[in-house]
Amino acid sequence: MSLKISLSSLLFFYFVFFISSHYKETDASMASKNGNVYIVYMGDNKNNNDMLLNSLLRRNKNALVYRYKNGFSGFAARLTDLEVRQLSEHPGVVSVFPDPMLQLHTTRSWDFLQYETSVLIYSQPRFNAPLLASKGSDTIIGILDTGIWPESESFRDTGMDLIPSRWKGKCMDGENFTSSDCNKKLIGARYYKDEDSDTKIQSARDQIGHGTHVASTAAGVSVENASYYGLANGAARGGSPTSHIAMYRVCFSDGCPGSAILAAFDDAIADGVDLLSLSLGASSAFTPDFSTDPIAIGAFHAVQKGITVLCSAGNDGPSPQSVVNVAPWIITIAATTIDRDLQSDVVLGNNKVIKGESINFSELGNSPKYPLISGVAAKTKSATEDEARNCYPDSIDAEKIKGKIVLCQHPDKSRYSMRAKLTVVKNGGGVGIIIINDKTRLVASNSGTFPMTVITTEDSAEILAYMNATENSVATILATKTVPTFKPAPTLAYFSARGPSAGLNNLLKPDIAAPGVNILAAWIANDKSGETTPEGKEPPEFNLLSGTSMACPHAAGIAANIKSQNPTWSPAAIRSSMITTAIQTNNLKQPITTQTGEDATPYDFGAGEVSPTGGIQPGLVYDIDPTDYLQFLCYYGYDTSTIKLIAAQLPSGFSCPKNSSADMISNINYPSIAVSINATTGPVTVKRTVTNVDNDEATIYTVLIDKPAGLEVNVSPNQLKFTADANKLSYEVTFSPPSSVKGNMFGAVTWTNNKYKVRSPFVVSLNGV
Numbered sequence: 001m002s003l004k005i006s007l008s009s010l011l012f013f014y015f016v017f018f019i020s021s022h023y024k025e026t027d028a029s030m031a032s033k034n035g036n037v038y039i040v041y042m043g044d045n046k047n048n049n050d051m052l053l054n055s056l057l058r059r060n061k062n063a064l065v066y067r068y069k070n071g072f073s074g075f076a077a078r079l080t081d082l083e084v085r086q087l088s089e090h091p092g093v094v095s096v097f098p099d100p101m102l103q104l105h106t107t108r109s110w111d112f113l114q115y116e117t118s119v120l121i122y123s124q125p126r127f128n129a130p131l132l133a134s135k136g137s138d139t140i141i142g143i144l145d146t147g148i149w150p151e152s153e154s155f156r157d158t159g160m161d162l163i164p165s166r167w168k169g170k171c172m173d174g175e176n177f178t179s180s181d182c183n184k185k186l187i188g189a190r191y192y193k194d195e196d197s198d199t200k201i202q203s204a205r206d207q208i209g210h211g212t213h214v215a216s217t218a219a220g221v222s223v224e225n226a227s228y229y230g231l232a233n234g235a236a237r238g239g240s241p242t243s244h245i246a247m248y249r250v251c252f253s254d255g256c257p258g259s260a261i262l263a264a265f266d267d268a269i270a271d272g273v274d275l276l277s278l279s280l281g282a283s284s285a286f287t288p289d290f291s292t293d294p295i296a297i298g299a300f301h302a303v304q305k306g307i308t309v310l311c312s313a314g315n316d317g318p319s320p321q322s323v324v325n326v327a328p329w330i331i332t333i334a335a336t337t338i339d340r341d342l343q344s345d346v347v348l349g350n351n352k353v354i355k356g357e358s359i360n361f362s363e364l365g366n367s368p369k370y371p372l373i374s375g376v377a378a379k380t381k382s383a384t385e386d387e388a389r390n391c392y393p394d395s396i397d398a399e400k401i402k403g404k405i406v407l408c409q410h411p412d413k414s415r416y417s418m419r420a421k422l423t424v425v426k427n428g429g430g431v432g433i434i435i436i437n438d439k440t441r442l443v444a445s446n447s448g449t450f451p452m453t454v455i456t457t458e459d460s461a462e463i464l465a466y467m468n469a470t471e472n473s474v475a476t477i478l479a480t481k482t483v484p485t486f487k488p489a490p491t492l493a494y495f496s497a498r499g500p501s502a503g504l505n506n507l508l509k510p511d512i513a514a515p516g517v518n519i520l521a522a523w524i525a526n527d528k529s530g531e532t533t534p535e536g537k538e539p540p541e542f543n544l545l546s547g548t549s550m551a552c553p554h555a556a557g558i559a560a561n562i563k564s565q566n567p568t569w570s571p572a573a574i575r576s577s578m579i580t581t582a583i584q585t586n587n588l589k590q591p592i593t594t595q596t597g598e599d600a601t602p603y604d605f606g607a608g609e610v611s612p613t614g615g616i617q618p619g620l621v622y623d624i625d626p627t628d629y630l631q632f633l634c635y636y637g638y639d640t641s642t643i644k645l646i647a648a649q650l651p652s653g654f655s656c657p658k659n660s661s662a663d664m665i666s667n668i669n670y671p672s673i674a675v676s677i678n679a680t681t682g683p684v685t686v687k688r689t690v691t692n693v694d695n696d697e698a699t700i701y702t703v704l705i706d707k708p709a710g711l712e713v714n715v716s717p718n719q720l721k722f723t724a725d726a727n728k729l730s731y732e733v734t735f736s737p738p739s740s741v742k743g744n745m746f747g748a749v750t751w752t753n754n755k756y757k758v759r760s761p762f763v764v765s766l767n768g769v
């Protein structure tokens with residue numbers, strides 16, 4: 001792993017932030033791609049900005065890349081090592097760090113691609129589920145992504161409200177994009193330059209498709225009869241079809257520079273967006289400190305100004321501690337499957353049908369007439385059995401697989417991708433490939449024109465037994481079909497990043513899960529890439545994609561609906577209403593499970609699957625004042641003087657408690673609870689405050705505790721009596737750990753009156769003795 005930033009700047013990071021343990025050395029994905037571009041972050045400190053910048057520009061007038069001055073203060077510039085050192089030591093500067101390159105959170109590789117439509121499929125009957133106003137939503141969702149394809153049907157503005165008068169944003173002219181491409185649906189489009197390349201299109205026009213897909217998932221209007229070449233056919237519509245969209249193009253084919261992300265936050269705050277949705281982030285291998293993470297910095301200032309920020313949790317699951325975008329001011333979104341399966345079955349010569357998953361354009365037909373062979377039976381002399389079983393390049397004898405369907409293992413940590421294996425079989429003259437992999441079974445992979453399907457290990461036993469028992473075993477791979485009422489759903493997508501967050505045991509992340517597998521949404525109209533447009537076909541208007549990238553805009557659409565019905569609510573109140581109304585059961589009325597079939601825990605899906613409408617009337621909310629996040633920074637390890645730079649308008653007399661420690665993070669008024677207990681330290685008590693947001697003035701809530709055996713949980717008081725004068729009440733939860741137990745214990749504290757259920761998941765992690 002290369003260490004691209006200078007030693008002096010590293011020393012500086014240690015020196016200023018006192019949190020060296022959270023600062024891991026640069027990972028390749030975070031190393032500055034823009035050569036010597038650095039971000040100089042100056043918090044809320046407006047005045048010093050001009051002075052520092054002017055003296056820098058006197059030295060080198062081409063140094064400046066971006067200047068930040070609306071939402072927060074600072075700049076991105078080309079700097080020498082000496083300048084980095086000097087700026088770092090300047091009293092008005094919070095941090096100086098190399099411009100990182102962040103990545104989109106679509107599927108990690110071609111290994112899992114793309115489907116679906118309506119968000120509102122897990123709607124469970126709730127007490128008094130409110131009807132959404134069909135008109136009148138004034139909400140503006142800002143999206144930081146790859147740009148947008150304005151001609152897509154999803155962005156028609158028929159029936160849309162006028163552009164809100166408070167909107168101050170722009171629809172920037174650029175290459176192949178003019179201000180007339182905006183309308184009452186797409187009200188803003190900005191783009192940021194790609195420092196590295198002159199050849200890429202300089203405009204908000206999407207060249208990749210991701211931004212178009214995400215924007216239509218958040219707020220696209222309903223388009224009838226949408227499909228991906230006939231698959232997943234139905235009406236495609238966004239989570240909040242009445243909301244306006246503002247696109248900020250910050251990503252390019254090689255990623256999303258942190259300097260551009262900050263420029264977009266800076267603009268969006270001034271433009272007047274209500275929410276921001278980001279389907280991108282750093283790799284989980286790199287855990288940036290909050291003051292060197294462009295998303296954490298930008299989101300912090302947005303939230304201070306009342307803008308709700310939602311981010312994808314990342315696709316590095318299912319390993320623990322893979323979740324990213326974990327700042328407490330961000331709503332962090334995990335991904336689940338939906339109740340539609342893209343099924344591509346294998347039919348054996350004995351007419352047995354094995355269920356598989358993929359998107360295929362094959363023409364093998366229904367008759368099982370193609371000889372079956374396993375990779376290992378087609379081994380070349382030089383290859384090992386294991387390599388051949390896995391269909392690695394150079395391990396398969398082309399003579400042996402000609403005209404046959406080849407069975408290939410694909411363990412989770414396979415050295416080669418599914419695509420590489422497909423190529424091996426295709427180039428060797430095979431007619432189809434059956435891949436054995438348990439995790440990807442529910443996430444459709446697009447195999448283009450070559451027949452492919454993915455089956456589970458359990459199902460593969462049947463094929464192997466048939467092959468073993470039959471001299472001339474044969475099979476076919478059937479056309480992909482959409483199974484519309486697949487059960488169980490939702491389940492956690494295997495790629496969805498998991499908690500706990502590294503170095504932050506006292507805050508539960510991810511917050512909530514939303515549909516992110518096989519999502520059907522708008523696409524760019526000129527995509528000729530083989531991955532999306534099979535040979536000989538016209539590009540599709542809609543595409544199927546998977547990733548927490550697809551889950552985040554679903555949640556953003558729902559958050560926008562909550563905001564439009566409750567315009568005065570803070571970002572924390574919006575998050576609280578989503579978390580406390582989340583759903584934990586699937587369409588079999590069983591607990592939602594993970595890819596392994598085990599019950600999902602809060603480390604997998606936070607509070608559960610987001611409810612499409614429940615959050616509009618949650619009963620109670622756990623609110624957080626923006627200044628409470630400054631307390632968080634104290635507990636996390638920042639000192640008072642750094643916090644003074646980050647937030648200029650501190651409450652008078654603000655200072656970090658002398659005994660600030662990570663344990664105190666558990667006491668932030670978060671709608672979920674995470675405590676980390678050392679069994680020898682005894683019981684731990686956390687405090688929460690709830691606000692009654694229902695119209696009913698007097699009401700009594702009582703507590704229900706769902707706890708695992710062995711853990712003692714006491715809530716005091718166990719009744720909350722709200723009146724017209726007392727709409728804000730506090731309670732305490734005490735967790736008494738069992739002796740000599742290690743690991744995590746999960747449960748929930750639920751407040752209920754006869755109308756609402758307000759549920760907070762908790763996790764107690766026991767260090768043991």
Ligand SMILES: *[C@@H]1O[C@H](CO)[C@@H](O)[C@H](O)[C@H]1NC(C)=O
Pocket residue numbers: 151176201205207526
């Ligand atoms: C430019 O926009 C038109 C649609 O107005 C589209 O057909 C064309 O492919 C676009 N070109 C690029 C390079 O995006």
Ligand SMILES: *[C@@H]1O[C@H](CO)[C@@H](O)[C@H](O)[C@H]1NC(C)=O
Pocket residue numbers: 225227229230
């Ligand atoms: C729906 O789309 C398919 C092809 O995608 C087309 O054949 C069919 O005519 C369309 N139906 C309607 C009602 O537009």
Ligand SMILES: *[C@@H]1O[C@H](CO)[C@@H](O)[C@H](O)[C@H]1NC(C)=O
Pocket residue numbers: 464465468469
């Ligand atoms: C194949 O069949 C033989 C005998 O019928 C049996 O001993 C062997 O275990 C079978 N192998 C597999 C992989 O099913």
Ligand SMILES: *[C@@H]1O[C@H](CO)[C@@H](O)[C@H](O)[C@H]1NC(C)=O
Pocket residue numbers: 657658659664
């Ligand atoms: C920290 O100190 C404050 C008084 O300044 C006290 O109220 C609080 O209980 C202490 N917290 C811890 C965790 O020691």
Ligand SMILES: *[C@@H]1O[C@H](CO)[C@@H](O)[C@H](O)[C@H]1NC(C)=O
Pocket residue numbers: 678679680681767768769
């Ligand atoms: C638990 O706390 C005790 C006393 O504070 C300390 O000696 C011990 O090392 C701690 N154990 C762990 C696993 O943190």
Ligand SMILES: CC(=O)N[C@H]1CO[C@H](CO)[C@@H](O)[C@@H]1O
Pocket residue numbers: 228229230231359360361362363364365477478479480
């Ligand atoms: C989506 C799609 O085109 N699926 C195709 C899969 O393969 C069969 C033939 O085996 C086609 O009929 C389907 O159209």
